[in-house]
Amino acid sequence: MATVLSVSGSPSPTSRTARLLRDLDARLTAQGHDVVPLDARTLPADALLHADFSHPAIVEAISLFTRADGVVIGTPVYKAAYSGLLKSLLDLLPQYALTGKTVLPLATGGTTAHVLAIDYALRPVLSSMGPAHITPGWFVLDKDITVGDDGTLTVAPGSAEALGQVTDQFSAALGGRTTLVAAAG
Structure with missing residues (x-):
């Protein structure tokens, strides 16, 4: 199947965004994709802030996108x-780093007032990088994401269903198998 790069733009080590992505990574893996996680917060801040294109970690991140x-x-x-962290990473990528790729934008936030951030802030930047297709994204309220003491992620039913749908659309756009395969696994 396809190779999927799953990028978290959260600066927090206890990020609900990153945990949500890792949960979606498991769904994509169950659908037959090879998923590679990348937490932007693990990249050297100095290299990001000073646009050090030659730093080995930045070279590797660019290679993952390629x-x-x-x-x-x-x-x-x-x-x-x-996030500014995500902006720093995207700024270091080549102009057309997403050429020919299928992209799924996701966002988390504390209020529905930010629900349009995907379409009015993130999507235009991603679109300028030449993807073949940007699938419908999804915004998840922070209150819909809980992490148990054991690290188990729980997403409120309505959000979980919507996330499943956009993830399956993304997988299908990549040539992946449907949710039936994930459910059978």
Whole structure:
């Protein structure tokens, strides 16, 4: 199947955004895709802030984008837009780093006032990078994401269903199998 790069743009080590992405990664893996996670917060801050294109970690991150057939971009919403950390990473990528790729944008945030951040802030930037297709994205309220003491992620039923649908649409766009395969696994 396809190789999917799953990018978390959250600066937090206890990020609900990253946990949500890792949960979606499992669904995509069950559908036959090879998923590679990338937490932007693990990239060297100095290299990101000083646009050090030659730093080995940045070179490797760019290589991950190059090798991917599809990219899932997840970000918390701050100040009605995607995270500055994600912006720093996207700024270091080649102009057409998403050429020919299928992209799934996801966002998390504290209020429905930020629900349009995907379409008005993130999607235009992703679109400028030349993807073949940007599938419908989804915004999840922070209150719909809970993490148990044992690390188990729970997503409120309505959000979980919608996330499943957009993830399955993304998988289908990549040539993946449907949710029936994931359910059987």
